[in-house]
Amino acid sequence: MTVLQPDYFSAFRCTCTECKDNCCKMGWDIEIDENTLSYYREHGGELCERLCENIYEEDGAHYMSQEGGCPFLTADGLCGVQQELGAEHISDICREHPRFYEWFGDYKEAGLGLCCEEVSRLVLTHERPVLFTEKQIDEEPDDLEFDSEIFAAVKNIREKLIDIAQDRGFTIMQRLALLCYCAEDISEALQEEDCEQLKKISGMLAIDGFRMEIVIQAEKDILSGDVRAMGKDGLDRLFSLFSQMEYMGSLGERFALTEDIRDKMLSAEKAFSENYAAYQHELENILVYFLYRYFIKSTRDYAAEERLFSAVYMTLAARGLFLREYAENGVLPDLDRRILLVKELSKEVEYDSDNMDIIYDEIQQSADTRDMLCGLCFQGDI
Numbered sequence: 001m002t003v004l005q006p007d008y009f010s011a012f013r014c015t016c017t018e019c020k021d022n023c024c025k026m027g028w029d030i031e032i033d034e035n036t037l038s039y040y041r042e043h044g045g046e047l048c049e050r051l052c053e054n055i056y057e058e059d060g061a062h063y064m065s066q067e068g069g070c071p072f073l074t075a076d077g078l079c080g081v082q083q084e085l086g087a088e089h090i091s092d093i094c095r096e097h098p099r100f101y102e103w104f105g106d107y108k109e110a111g112l113g114l115c116c117e118e119v120s121r122l123v124l125t126h127e128r129p130v131l132f133t134e135k136q137i138d139e140e141p142d143d144l145e146f147d148s149e150i151f152a153a154v155k156n157i158r159e160k161l162i163d164i165a166q167d168r169g170f171t172i173m174q175r176l177a178l179l180c181y182c183a184e185d186i187s188e189a190l191q192e193e194d195c196e197q198l199k200k201i202s203g204m205l206a207i208d209g210f211r212m213e214i215v216i217q218a219e220k221d222i223l224s225g226d227v228r229a230m231g232k233d234g235l236d237r238l239f240s241l242f243s244q245m246e247y248m249g250s251l252g253e254r255f256a257l258t259e260d261i262r263d264k265m266l267s268a269e270k271a272f273s274e275n276y277a278a279y280q281h282e283l284e285n286i287l288v289y290f291l292y293r294y295f296i297k298s299t300r301d302y303a304a305e306e307r308l309f310s311a312v313y314m315t316l317a318a319r320g321l322f323l324r325e326y327a328e329n330g331v332l333p334d335l336d337r338r339i340l341l342v343k344e345l346s347k348e349v350e351y352d353s354d355n356m357d358i359i360y361d362e363i364q365q366s367a368d369t370r371d372m373l374c375g376l377c378f379q380g381d382i
């Protein structure tokens with residue numbers, strides 16, 4: 001089996017008792033895999049009985065309810081199940097989190113989820129472009145079906161999208177706009193299962209001159225009438241979309257915009273861009289994370305446009321949170337605060353399928369997603 005992973009993957013170490021937002025306290029219901037469940041049922045003993053009492057079934061899968069946090073977390077923040085039964089008898093998800101995987105036959109992709117503060121730190125402090133490397137591992141191929149030709153074409157396109165996201169010849173906002181301009185063509189070719197066209201698009205996206213042409217076109221469009229107007233209310237639309245979501249903590253308040261805050265953010269846009277210029281790699285890495293993790297799924301669901309635009313949405317939402325704090329305080333939020341905001345954004349939005357569905361629905365129902373997002377990208381230039 002070949003596995004692809006980002007270069008920071010093996011640098012991850014759970015900070016465990018040092019963690020300020022331990023994932024075992026997040027209150028998520030945790031899926032218990034069949035092997036682990038059978039062990040708890042067959043092993044007996046007080047702990048296994050308590051575990052079984054906390055497990056419920058839904059749609060054929062089993063979950064452990066964790067309202068208020070995992071009931072098996074010890075007072076010193078360690079896993080009581082692992083202490084008593086051993087690491088081999090905690091559920092797969094507890095053992096692997098925050099790692100994630102995606103399988104295509106004898107090929108697997110691995111990554112680290114941004115909802116963990118340590119991962120958020122690794123991603124935001126990674127100043128060089130993230131590299132993805134392959135290695136061989138000893139694992140049986142997966143048997144879930146997929147079309148290998150479509151997979152190769154999607155993987156190839158994703159390579160170019162990540163390459164664009166990391167093209168430091170452009171500002172991060174130009175790169176975001178460039179990606180938005182590619183979405184429709186990629187989506188149409190994928191819907192028609194036209195692998196030749198996908199290859200052609202991929203070839204074009206590799207050409208520097210072609211990228212430059214698109215950026216120039218996007219800037220021209222934005223500065224012209226209708227799209228210019230759309231860009232002006234883009235901030236309202238972005239924040240209004242995220243404020244419709246359900247939050248466990250206080251992040252929702254950061255997306256509630258008053259007219260006063262919105263005006264302050266618009267006036268602070270240029271100064272923020274200048275002050276934040278040295279940290280553009282943070283947004284680059286967030287964008288790359290979402291493209292890497294989710295775009296490949298369009299091999300099976302063909303939802304290329306949703307995958308691409310949602311990566312742009314999440315990147316702009318992170319930037320919007322930074323911009324808001326800059327506008328309110330007159331200084332950039334410091335690195336710890338930016339790490340916290342990105343971790344919260346991932347935990348509350350990316351890791352909540354209902355919240356992600358709000359973004360996907362908006363992309364599907366709105367005819368002007370590209371122009372709205374591009375308007376936001378060039379807000380400072382308008």
Ligand code: SF4
Pocket residue numbers: 013014015016019020021022023024097098115116117118119
């Ligand atoms: S959130 Fe990350 S660092 Fe914190 S306990 Fe969980 S895996 Fe460890």
